Amino acid sequence: MADGESNGLHLELAPFGLEHIYDYEPDGHHPVHLGDVYGNNARYRVIHKLGSGGFATVWLCRDTEAKGATKYVALKILMAETSSDDCPELRVNQLKDAHSQHANEDNGVVFICLPLDHFKIHGPNGDHISFVYPVLGPNVSLSLFRASADPDNDLRSLGLQVSKAVKFLHRQGICHGDITPNNVLHRTTGLDGLNEDEVLKILGSPVVNTVLNASQERHHGSTAPDYLVYPVNWCDVGTQFISKESCLIDFGESFEISQPPDDLGIPGPYRSPELILDKKASFGSDIWALGCSLFEIRTGRKLFSPFEDEDSEYLDAFVQVLGRLPEPWWSTTWEDRRRRYKDEVDEQGLVVAALASEPGNDDQGKKERTVHPSVAANARSLKDKIAPGLWYMSGRRPNGDRHRDISQTEQKVFAELLRRLLEYKPEARISTEDAINHEWFRL
Numbered sequence: 001m002a003d004g005e006s007n008g009l010h011l012e013l014a015p016f017g018l019e020h021i022y023d024y025e026p027d028g029h030h031p032v033h034l035g036d037v038y039g040n041n042a043r044y045r046v047i048h049k050l051g052s053g054g055f056a057t058v059w060l061c062r063d064t065e066a067k068g069a070t071k072y073v074a075l076k077i078l079m080a081e082t083s084s085d086d087c088p089e090l091r092v093n094q095l096k097d098a099h100s101q102h103a104n105e106d107n108g109v110v111f112i113c114l115p116l117d118h119f120k121i122h123g124p125n126g127d128h129i130s131f132v133y134p135v136l137g138p139n140v141s142l143s144l145f146r147a148s149a150d151p152d153n154d155l156r157s158l159g160l161q162v163s164k165a166v167k168f169l170h171r172q173g174i175c176h177g178d179i180t181p182n183n184v185l186h187r188t189t190g191l192d193g194l195n196e197d198e199v200l201k202i203l204g205s206p207v208v209n210t211v212l213n214a215s216q217e218r219h220h221g222s223t224a225p226d227y228l229v230y231p232v233n234w235c236d237v238g239t240q241f242i243s244k245e246s247c248l249i250d251f252g253e254s255f256e257i258s259q260p261p262d263d264l265g266i267p268g269p270y271r272s273p274e275l276i277l278d279k280k281a282s283f284g285s286d287i288w289a290l291g292c293s294l295f296e297i298r299t300g301r302k303l304f305s306p307f308e309d310e311d312s313e314y315l316d317a318f319v320q321v322l323g324r325l326p327e328p329w330w331s332t333t334w335e336d337r338r339r340r341y342k343d344e345v346d347e348q349g350l351v352v353a354a355l356a357s358e359p360g361n362d363d364q365g366k367k368e369r370t371v372h373p374s375v376a377a378n379a380r381s382l383k384d385k386i387a388p389g390l391w392y393m394s395g396r397r398p399n400g401d402r403h404r405d406i407s408q409t410e411q412k413v414f415a416e417l418l419r420r421l422l423e424y425k426p427e428a429r430i431s432t433e434d435a436i437n438h439e440w441f442r443l
């Protein structure tokens, strides 16, 4: 029941899907309650929660100054400690300017979530930079699969939209730094113009989780809210409100190409080899993450998802599918390699396990053949990885998994695109400019 003890507070109900209660302290999250108002002239009134991440909470608000029809917006409130005047998320303002200069071009900016407004909130935990964004829906997920008459085409189209968004960013000299399917959300449609009751009927009424102190009583401090709010559950929202158009969010890891950071907070499955081995971030690391994301969008599965979330396990997963790493990574930089793999590859160019018990060894492979068919456990190429097709796992309903084959032709063409996005050396990877002209997007 308890969810973090550091500020002495805990939650009455399960903490799943909620921000950490211990992040409600000085420099942390701003405490928000339903009905609160923010912005100039108290313009934005909170009516629901849309989500939270490691650095922010995101709220559904009614824009009370909208003329004519009702209008809803998403209010993203950054933690105070990430609200510096040079915080990466402010880069979206720069993109907004670039957008107004190139408004009429088909340049991918429509697939980037640009702010409508921004301001600071002064609260008990500090000053919080806050952005007003359009209200977006779920990340690329079952929703589309549920609704689509032609999921193959729709998923490729989503892939093209993300690629175009990244192309636009790179043209502006900006790397996103955190390209993952979690940061690609569907746009919503049909909410503006409805009254608040109607919107809550569609999205579900907010459910709250009371914050308690060590004596199991409601707390009375100012740094935490009285309750946390569970976010909208998009699985229960009618697909007619979820558009087939997508939008890239979260610029919290973004950087100018001229000033790359020493590392990125991007999750393991999307980290490129040069990020892991040389701590180098560049356009190339975005392209690698785009390749992993396109695979996941199209197949519903992660391309690289070792059992343990550790660098060496990811490198292992790469060489199983993509072959030996180039030098000096293979012989020098990846210290654990010699323990795992022989120096030489086999006659087909595949890596050879050094020990009988290591991944890549056939005996190990045989044991793994009993796993779920969506897991291409013995895949030794990108085509092998794609071969199990599109899978959506439903943790919610028994037998709720959904499957769809991917044609042999598409497997071959898609593997060819991924191979070019996932070249080991970042400078050898295809640019987004060339990627969007690839045959896969025209199937």
Ligand SMILES: Nc1ncnc2c1ncn2[C@@H]1O[C@H](COP(=O)(O)OP(=O)(O)OP(=O)(O)O)[C@@H](O)[C@H]1O
Pocket (backbone or CB within 6 Å): 050, 051, 052, 053, 054, 055, 056, 057, 058, 074, 076, 113, 133, 134, 135, 136, 137, 182, 249, 250, 251, 252
């Ligand atoms: N404009 C939006 N409309 C609807 N929901 C949104 C919007 N922006 C963000 N969200 C939801 O809020 C969650 C957190 O947002 P975001 O990823 O931008 O926060 P963060 O703290 O910067 O994230 P992270 O820890 O993932 O880097 C998202 O995963 C998404 O579910």
